[in-house]
Amino acid sequence: MRLHWHRRDLRGADNRALRAAVDAGGGVVPVFVFDRDVLAHAGPPRVAFMLDALDSLREWYRERGSDLLVAEGDPRDVIPELAAQYDADGVTWAADYSGLARERDAAVRQALDDADVARESVHDAVFHEPGTIRTNDGDPYSVFTYFGRKWHDRPKPDPADPPTADELAAVTDDTPLPTLDGLGFDAPEADVPEASPDAARELLADFCASPIYEYGDRRDYPADGCTSRLSPHLKWGTIGIRTVHAATENAKADAPDEDAAESVEEFQDQLAWREFYTQVLFFNPEVVTANYKSYDNPVEWNDDPAALQAWKDGETGYPIVDAGMRQLRAEAYMHNRVRMIVASFLTKDLLVDWRHGYDWFREKLVDHDTANDNGGWQWAASTGTDAQPYFRVFNPMTQGERYDPDAEYITSYVPELRGVDPEVIHGWHECSPTQRDRTAPEYPAPIVDHGERREQAIAMFERARGDD
Ligand SMILES: Cc1cc2nc3c(=O)[nH]c(=O)nc-3n(C[C@H](O)[C@H](O)[C@H](O)COP(=O)(O)OP(=O)(O)OC[C@H]3O[C@@H](n4cnc5c(N)ncnc54)[C@H](O)[C@@H]3O)c2cc1C
Structure with missing residues (x-):
């Protein structure tokens, strides 16, 4: 008998780690552990998606005469206990490559070694x-x-074969899945997409x-x-x-x-x-909080809570930026091009440290993935590997004009600008206060001047490089 510990592999089909557990013979007991230490880093949309996915996975097992066991606690205690309870001679899981997951897995490996239970981390994701x-x-x-x-x-x-009903252990678990509230999360403000396979x-x-x-x-x-x-x-x-x-x-x-x-x-x-x-x-597990690229001097980011809040709220007066930030709140998602634009805007127009943006995305994105999110942020902030050069600063107006010429995307998330001529939307920074007041009185004026901020951003990086 094997335990298969599901983590970020919430499916039965094309799951190499589950297949390895099955191929070991003797039946498989699937399990998921709610780990408060890991959940502490998650936001409501991601946890809501995860719970929905777990619900589907459980159903999938039940249709095959088995069940997904759910437990809560520290996996280094819970996994060996479950292995003993089900007399399992081995535990499999799909490898997770982030630093925190690797620390957790090392602790579980040690606990299983101490309990003389075989374990196998299978490459899958x-x-x-x-x-x-x-x-x-x-x-x-x-x-x-x-x-x-x-x-x-x-x-x-090729995709791995899913287990058949015969290959799964006939276990049952009546423990209901926890609710979002029970796990200490508020309901997400966004509509979270359906999570089933x-x-x-x-x-x-x-x-x-x-x-x-x-x-x-x-x-x-x-x-x-x-x-x-x-x-x-x-x-x-x-x-x-x-x-x-x-x-x-x-x-x-x-x-x-x-x-x-x-x-x-x-x-x-x-x-x-x-x-x-x-x-x-x-x-480079340290990149979660540290710049990948080292500069001679620290980058002197601006401490500007008001600007950061305007960015989070989609109230910067730069239409494509505001549309993206509002899409994030409405859908827990943002289009890739717009992620690049809003990340550039935060770091190079507001001069705010990328870590604040990364934290906001971590909380709000349903697809937050440490590697991709960090990679995207450090790319935009010119602090990452293979990043945007520091002197290349996205112009939010021309980006909007080029990639959303009819302002269709912008107006679907910024209702204040509906009915406004796209040319006026893309030229919002050049409108006079009277013109703005006349066309879209509810929509804010730009909170910074892009041209000035671009110069300041380049100077900030030149100081960091020790160029002056
Ligand atoms: C600042 C910033 C933050 C980001 N944060 C995340 C994040 O937390 N999670 C995340 O999955 N992606 C992130 N991305 C990458 C990208 O924006 C999303 O993967 C993409 O928008 C998801 O939409 P999609 O599934 O329709 O993508 P598609 O264009 O359909 O791409 C297919 C898949 O490829 C992968 N992918 C696409 N673009 C990238 C990329 N640039 N880097 C790495 N993988 C990519 C994703 O898994 C995506 O689902 C970020 C990008 C930036 C600039």
């Missing part, structure tokens, strides 16, 4: 385990391009049916909605990466022309970015 794609000198990559090429060239395994597969099928062929051209246009929206599912493992990749390979084979096939590859590139940031975090 990404194709290529951190450390398996390296430079020719054997170092981990700090630049994406070559990592990405090697990632594409390596063979990709069926919902994930549906998103994938819809995406591969057609938007994937436009992805290369249209992925930067937030009003188009032509990205997959798979991020919370990849975060919580309600879909396996092999399933996603296999579907995209089928889409590539069916692509109507060369451009469409290249568009599929561009999507696959994003899956490679996910693995790139996973290995950056694996080799």
Whole structure:
């Protein structure tokens, strides 16, 4: 008998760790542990999504004559206790590469060794385990391009077979799943998407049916909605990466022309970015709170709580920034291009430390993933690996004009600007107070001057570099 400890692999299908538990023979007892230390780092949307996913997973096991056992406590106590209770001779789990998870897993490994129970951490969440794609000198990559090429060239395994009913232990657990409130979280202010593996597969099928062929051209246009929206599912493992990749390979084979096939590859590139940031975090766990890139002097960020609050509330007077920040609150999600714009705005226009933005995203995003979130923030703040150079500062007006020319995305989240001419929206910073008052009296004037702040941002980084 084996215990399979689910963590960020909340599915039965295409789960290599669960498959390894099954292949060990003797039946599998699935278990999930609510760990308050881990939950302390989560926000309501993410926990709501997780609870919904657990509900589906439990149902999935029950349909197969088994059950998902739920327990609460410190896994280093709970897992060995459950192993003893079910007379399990081994425990499997899917490897998690973040620093906190690795510390937890090391403690559980030690506790199982002490109890003389075998354990196996199985590589599942990404194709290529951190450390398996390296430079020719054997170092981990700090630049994406070559990592990405090697990632594409390596063979990709097929989805793992789900266990059959016979391969699962006939256990039952009447303990209800805890509620959000019971775990100490408020209800999320956002509408959280459905978390079941069926919902994930549906998103994938819809995406591969057609938007994937436009992805290369249209992925930067937030009003188009032509990205997959798979991020919370990849975060919580309600879909396996092999399933996603296999579907995209089928889409590539069916692509109507060369451009469409290249568009599929561009999507696959994003899956490679996910693995790139996973290995950056694996080799540099300190980046969760520290700059990846070291400057000679500290970066002198602004301590500006009022500006930070205006940014969080979507009240900066920069329409594309405000639309993004309001999308975050409404949907616990934000389009990738807009994430880049709002992150640049916080760090290079408001000159506020990226860590404040990262913390807000961690609390509000349903797809918050330490590696990707940190990678995205440090990229925008010019403190990361393969980051935006410090002197490149996004212009929020031209970004809005280029990627949301009709202000369709902006007006869907900023009702004060509905009915306003897109040209006026994109030129909001140039409008006179009277003109603003006449066109959209409820919408704020820009809280900073972009041109001035751009100069200040460059000067701030030059001081950090010791250039003056
Ligand atoms: C400041 C900032 C913060 C971010 N925080 C997160 C986060 O917490 N969690 C997260 O999953 N992504 C994060 N991203 C990356 C990206 O914005 C999201 O993955 C993407 O918007 C999710 O939407 P989608 O599933 O429709 O993406 P798609 O475009 O359909 O991409 C498919 C998948 O590829 C991965 N992916 C896409 N873009 C990136 C990227 N730039 N880096 C790493 N992986 C990527 C994701 O798993 C995504 O679901 C962040 C980006 C920035 C700039």
